[in-house]
Amino acid sequence: MDWDSMQRKLTILSDAAKYDVSCSSSGSRRANTKNGIGNAACSGICHTWSADGRCVSLLKILMTNNCIYDCAYCINRCTHETDRAILTPDEIADLTVEFYRRNYIEGLFLSSGVYHSPDYTTELLIRTARKLREEKRFNGYIHMKGIPGADRSLIRELGGYVDRMSVNIELPSAASLKALAPQKTKQSILLPMNELKNGIAERQEERRRSKNMPSFVPAGQTTQLIIGATPDSDRTILRLGEALYRKVNLKRVYYSAYVPAMQDANLPAVVKPPLLREHRLYQADWLLRFYQFSADEILTEKTPDFDLQLDPKACWALRHPEVFPVEINRASYHMLLRVPGIGVTSAQRICAARRAAWLSYDTLRRLGIVLKRAKYFITCRGKFYGESSCPDFIRQRLILRERSGSYEEMDLFSTARP
């Protein structure tokens, strides 16, 4: 291997890939094969954390940062002057396996600029995936990008080799797409997504009948939305996320605070990435996926944007004083999930523990419930432990808590606040 040229290419291509948020390696149970190397861990495994606190689980690189498109927000746009590089399928496969053996990574996340044409780029991705799976007998995690505009049969072929695929929507509305990425259309993005959705559903059906069918994108598909590069409201973004979960069966929607890497007349003059807004969106996303909330409950027409001072679950609870306080020993699982300070794990623990005993306030603390938040919304054995159930009073207290908490990001966030 030519180490100097490799070092140069890796630097260019990892630098160009770093704005893609997704790095998870979960959701696949791919087992190792005979004489093979690697497997996938269903829970996902983080291998290191970079200086910005984000987990690094996969070798996240672009195959090439050459691109025929000219999207305003993207550092790889064709009109931007920057160093360009391309890695061959052999180089990518070798690097992945050698990093994997040393336990640096959980697998590969290969994305790419659009090189010559969407079909040509996808063919190169397929060649890389085939080399890894068939020649190297590599069974670790592989996540690859679906290139908008690629032929359906190519998308299907790629899906047969990888664990996860993602097609990034990036811009949350058709108008934003037109302004910032004029060569892409809503249709060209949704087409590969639907193709993947159908492929996954068909294969699941086939596997129900025969266990020997090969897998097709077993860890599902994901997408990414950029936050803060366009004037779209939080409600628009969250409702889009909800629709993607319901209609296209996405595993995850990632939200990425827009980092002003490029300058363009159509882009806002952001000084700092809106990290707190991104954080609130993730909180709301969790409420959608694990807490049985709907987007319309979290953000109403009257309040289309997040309250930056308080998390969305607490905001919902304060808007609905009529349902609180709830009695811990009697409330349904669904209601327990809606109490600020009670998460999925602690709600399950409460349900399990109260089968054996009538729960006391001290037990709750041990079960992992955050009482400093929950105490305003619950009664335990009929007794209320918060001083008052007036929403304004609770709001003051909760905000005080969030500020004085040991959150080191708070400093960062408070300067990012508009």
Next chain:
Amino acid sequence: MIYTYDGTFFGFLSAVFDAWHIGLDHVEDIKIMGSTFLFGEERNVYTDEKKAQRILTALQTKCGGKTCHVLYYAFLAEQPDRGMKLLRYIRQAFHLKDEFLSHLSDEEIWEVRKWAQKTGNERHKLLGLIRFQELSGGMLYSRINPTCCVVPVMAPHFVRRLPGEEWVIHDIRRHMGIWYEGGVLSIIEIPRPLQQIDVSDEEAAFTALWKKYYQTIAIGERSNEGLRRRFMPKKYWPYIVEMRNEKK
């Protein structure tokens, strides 16, 4: 009566087995051999796999596999007063049988579960954080210094993952390790750590590539040192190749 055992999990279970048959009322403590006691009668228990298996089988059939799992992981957390607390855990389990798992309000049992959680968390974290170096003979070698004794429970993960390689995971504080070669896994003692490690020709180049990758992937505008340290505590840094020579 103070029961002493050799420090292994099966040794501990043998001691529990003996204590159970002689009479639990007389048990003052269950400790590792080698400590000296001023007061009390001492009884050395020799590790007997059959005794240990009988307890484990009974525990599994009566209370479920998760109870055994928690017991083993809690033992590996190596808490100073684990002997009596784990004995009490076993007694409670046999007493409550299949109700035991939902019995979450007992404080001492909760503590044992916390220990198990601690071991489980550290195991999971280290599955990602350990780094292998390729030695000149082709063997992959990794050294770590974990708080809990997690090396034995980490091994099966790497057996599934790297079945065609020869590798060693070395716990430098406990002077032991796991050695895998040709389908055989063995626990070995490593009395003295190697001073000089003879790495393969390509090792330095791949390390350099990985370090370069690690530095480039961070987004400068989002730098968040506190968050990184919360996920990746500094106690592990000396054993992680990309964190060596890192500032602060």
